[in-house]
Amino acid sequence: MIDALAADCRRHGATIRLGCVVSALAEEGGAVAVRCAGGDVHSCDRAILTVPLPLLREIALPGEARAKLAAADDIGFGNVIKILLRFARPWWRERKENLADMTFLLSDQAIPVWWTRYPDPRPVLTGWFGGPRTAELESLDPQGLVDAGLGSLAAVFGLPRDDITRELVAAAAINWAHDRFARGAYSWATPRTREAQAILARADGRVLFSGEALYRGRDMGTVEAALASGLETAERILQG
Ligand SMILES: Cc1cc2nc3c(=O)[nH]c(=O)nc-3n(C[C@H](O)[C@H](O)[C@H](O)COP(=O)(O)OP(=O)(O)OC[C@H]3O[C@@H](n4cnc5c(N)ncnc54)[C@H](O)[C@@H]3O)c2cc1C
Structure with missing residues (x-):
C-alpha cells in the first residue's frame, strides 16, 4: 500500500511514475505543475490524485480542485x-x-x-x-x-x-x-457519500481525484474499488 506514489501525471499520452512525496499541484500556463517535497517539479497535462482521504488536505491544490475538496467531508474514513x-x-x-x-x-x-x-x-x-x-x-x-x-x-x-x-x-x-502516507485504513459510505463522490469524480479540471474513496459500487475500501475508480478516471480523461 505504501510506495510513495500519489499523483500519476499524464503527459502526451504517457503516465509518469513520480516516486516522490507530492506537496503541491498548481495549474500553470495550461499545464499542471506537480511539486515534490524534495524540490523536483514535474509538468503534465493532467494529474490524478489518489492519496487517502485524510492526506488530501495536506497537498496544496489549484482553486477549482480545492473547492471540490469540501465534499470529501461527506465520505467516511476509519482506522x-x-x-x-x-x-x-x-x-x-x-x-x-x-x-x-x-x-x-x-x-x-x-x-x-x-x-x-x-x-x-x-x-x-x-x-x-x-x-x-x-x-x-x-x-x-x-x-x-x-x-x-x-x-x-x-x-x-x-x-x-x-x-x-x-x-x-x-x-x-x-x-x-x-502511517504518514495512510493516516488510517479504509473509506466507507455515509448517506451523503454518493453525492460527494459525484462532485469529486468530475473530470472538469486538470487535477482529478481517484482511488478507493471515489468508488461508487458497494464495497469501497478495497483494492478492487481502487482499481475500478482508476479505470473510470482514465476513461473520463480519454473521453474528454
Ligand atoms: C490493514 C489493511 C488491510 C486491508 N486489507 C484489504 C484486503 O484484504 N482486501 C482489499 O481489497 N483491501 C484491503 N485493504 C484496503 C486496500 O488496501 C485499500 O482500499 C487500497 O489500497 C486503496 O487503494 P488506493 O490506491 O485508493 O490508496 P492507497 O493504496 O492508500 O494508495 C495511496 C498511495 O498514495 C501514497 N501517498 C500518500 N501521500 C502521498 C504524497 N503526499 N505524495 C506521494 N504519495 C503519497 C501512499 O504512499 C500510497 O502508496 C486493507 C487496508 C488496510 C489498511
Whole structure:
C-alpha cells in the first residue's frame, strides 16, 4: 500500500511514475505543475490524485480542485490496528480441542478479533481492531500494541500472559493512523457519500481525484474499488 506514489501525471499520452512525496499541484500556463517535497517539479497535462482521504488536505491544490475538496467531508474514513504474532507452536489448539480448525475468534477484549492461517499449519495469530475505538490505543507504540494483543489473548484463553509470551517467536503491529502516507485504513459510505463522490469524480479540471474513496459500487475500501475508480478516471480523461 505504501510506495510513495500519489499523483500519476499524464503527459502526451504517457503516465509518469513520480516516486516522490507530492506537496503541491498548481495549474500553470495550461499545464499542471506537480511539486515534490524534495524540490523536483514535474509538468503534465493532467494529474490524478489518489492519496487517502485524510492526506488530501495536506497537498496544496489549484482553486477549482480545492473547492471540490469540501465534499470529501461527506465520505467516511476509519482506522485499523493490526497485530501479527508468530508462535513456536499452535498453543491454542492444545488449550481447547475444538479449536483445532479455528479460523476467526471474536471477543470483547481490547484487541477483539483474531484469526489463524488455518488450514495453513503455521502458528500465526493476527489481531484486528477497527473503527473509532482504535483511538483508545492511540498512545501505544508497536511494542505496546503487541503487549495489548498478548494481554487480550491471555484473557480470552484464561492463561497467564507469560505463558503465551514464552511461545512468541516474532511480532509486529501497525496502527494505520500513525502511517504518514495512510493516516488510517479504509473509506466507507455515509448517506451523503454518493453525492460527494459525484462532485469529486468530475473530470472538469486538470487535477482529478481517484482511488478507493471515489468508488461508487458497494464495497469501497478495497483494492478492487481502487482499481475500478482508476479505470473510470482514465476513461473520463480519454473521453474528454
Ligand atoms: C490493514 C489493511 C488491510 C486491508 N486489507 C484489504 C484486503 O484484504 N482486501 C482489499 O481489497 N483491501 C484491503 N485493504 C484496503 C486496500 O488496501 C485499500 O482500499 C487500497 O489500497 C486503496 O487503494 P488506493 O490506491 O485508493 O490508496 P492507497 O493504496 O492508500 O494508495 C495511496 C498511495 O498514495 C501514497 N501517498 C500518500 N501521500 C502521498 C504524497 N503526499 N505524495 C506521494 N504519495 C503519497 C501512499 O504512499 C500510497 O502508496 C486493507 C487496508 C488496510 C489498511
